Amino acid sequence: MDPLLQHIYDLDEAAMERAARHVMLGGGTRGGPVLVRGKGVRVWDTAGRDYIDCTSQSWALYLGYANDDINQVIREHIESLTHVHQGFDTKPRFYLAEKLASLAPGSLNRVSFTVGGGPAIEAAMKVCLKNVNPARDFVCLYDSYHGTTLGTMGASWISTHAAGSYVGGSRFLELTRPFIRIPNPYTYRNPYGVDAETYIDMCLTMARETFERGIAGRPAGVIVDPIQASGGQIILPARYLRGLRELCDEYQTLLVFDEIQTYARIGEWFAADYFGVEPDIIVLGKALGAGLPLAAIIISDRLQGFSPDTEELHTFANPSLSMVTAAKQIALLEAGVLDNCRQMGQYLGEGIRSLGLEFPEIGDIRQAGLHIGIEFVADPESKRPLENETVAIRDAGFNHGIIFGLGGVRKNVLKVKPPLIITRSEADEVLDKLQASMRDVLR
Ligand SMILES: Cc1ncc(COP(=O)(O)O)c(C=O)c1O
Numbered sequence: 001m002d003p004l005l006q007h008i009y010d011l012d013e014a015a016m017e018r019a020a021r022h023v024m025l026g027g028g029t030r031g032g033p034v035l036v037r038g039k040g041v042r043v044w045d046t047a048g049r050d051y052i053d054c055t056s057q058s059w060a061l062y063l064g065y066a067n068d069d070i071n072q073v074i075r076e077h078i079e080s081l082t083h084v085h086q087g088f089d090t091k092p093r094f095y096l097a098e099k100l101a102s103l104a105p106g107s108l109n110r111v112s113f114t115v116g117g118g119p120a121i122e123a124a125m126k127v128c129l130k131n132v133n134p135a136r137d138f139v140c141l142y143d144s145y146h147g148t149t150l151g152t153m154g155a156s157w158i159s160t161h162a163a164g165s166y167v168g169g170s171r172f173l174e175l176t177r178p179f180i181r182i183p184n185p186y187t188y189r190n191p192y193g194v195d196a197e198t199y200i201d202m203c204l205t206m207a208r209e210t211f212e213r214g215i216a217g218r219p220a221g222v223i224v225d226p227i228q229a230s231g232g233q234i235i236l237p238a239r240y241l242r243g244l245r246e247l248c249d250e251y252q253t254l255l256v257f258d259e260i261q262t263y264a265r266i267g268e269w270f271a272a273d274y275f276g277v278e279p280d281i282i283v284l285g286k287a288l289g290a291g292l293p294l295a296a297i298i299i300s301d302r303l304q305g306f307s308p309d310t311e312e313l314h315t316f317a318n319p320s321l322s323m324v325t326a327a328k329q330i331a332l333l334e335a336g337v338l339d340n341c342r343q344m345g346q347y348l349g350e351g352i353r354s355l356g357l358e359f360p361e362i363g364d365i366r367q368a369g370l371h372i373g374i375e376f377v378a379d380p381e382s383k384r385p386l387e388n389e390t391v392a393i394r395d396a397g398f399n400h401g402i403i404f405g406l407g408g409v410r411k412n413v414l415k416v417k418p419p420l421i422i423t424r425s426e427a428d429e430v431l432d433k434l435q436a437s438m439r440d441v442l443r
Helices: 003-009 013-020 068-078 091-103 117-131 168-172 196-213 238-250 271-275 320-358 387-400 424-442
Strands: 035-039 042-045 050-053 108-114 138-141 180-182 221-224 255-258 281-284 295-300 362-368 371-376 405-407 413-416
Touching: 050 424, 068 320, 091 108, 091 295, 091 320, 108 117, 117 221, 117 255, 117 281, 117 295, 138 196, 180 196, 196 238, 221 238, 238 255, 238 271, 320 362, 320 371, 320 424, 371 387, 387 405, 387 413, 387 424
Parallel strands: 138 180, 138 221, 221 255, 255 281
Antiparallel strands: 035 042, 042 050, 108 295, 281 295, 362 371, 371 413, 405 413
16 A cells, blocks of 8 residues: 555544644534445444444435445546546546436536536526526525535525524625525425415415516526425425426526435436426536536526636536546446435335334424435424434434434434435334434433
């Protein structure tokens, strides 16, 4: 082994403690184990303990840790190309762009690659501004999350929850862009106490009113995460998304689906397929590169795309290595992993629903494929969020050898989003460990 690599692998507790003060973090939920290596759905820490990872590391490792097929592609391709300037063509980029265009719904068939989710949302915003003009303001939903770049932070709930504790985004108001917000049909909770269908109607009416009277000029675009993952695994109803599509057509603006978290994880390639609603632009990131950094937008053929006079240029927007891993992952998804995601999603969903019989604190289970959230409440009537208990369940999970995610603007949503390759026996293990963690805290 390379001696420096060996040295790094050999760093002990004291060395890490010493170095920790040099590491500056602007986010992320700390307090978990220090990770050393992973294989499949499992990851090991410095003490040799193993955990089933239901976060897939920012939900990005669809094929789990150290996937043999992906590693093989990396080993072979790294011998020829890794980093390539955006201005040079490569075969991986041609292949991947064509492949994504073939998978994307309807008229969406041109792809621009970029370096991460936030920049990809900004790329979509640029395409909107090129095609809808005159227009300035973008519309997004309450509880949405579209990144923390200065261009997207105003569209992330961390900038709007002024009374909450996660308000980091509001410290940069001088530079963040204001977004026009419309209510999200979070049907489990609505401030009006009406039934779900009425609330969806109300949200659509408020969207129309905003388009009509609450914005200067036409909206430049409407940006939606069809499942609001960071916002609390909120699955937007198909009827609402269809209604937004109609409104966008009526007001001649563009509908952008932020599919950074939904791509393939929901058991379909795109939320657009899942909900039967075709947006004008789809944004991809996170797992697209099979664990290597890659993001993209796919735009409708009807739209004017980027022109090459430096409208969109990034040093690392043509990562040939991430492109071959992305392509290989698509092949594996096609060869059965997507089916497994559907089946295991169903299986885990049923298992969690049966845990609901033992734990009335499970207020709501929201699931599409392996995109699963459990909202904990004090009781079904008050629906008072159990924030501390949800954090405690996540922490108890570490003791039981499992890593859950936390989410929701009230931090009372436990996320169960393992790699899509999870097997039935691993899913059983997840259910057992989830039950044990909940018993530790709630009983
Ligand atoms: C729905 C959604 N959009 C955008 C982003 C931002 O992506 P990135 O963190 O790669 O900038 C995220 C990241 O969590 C996300 O979940």
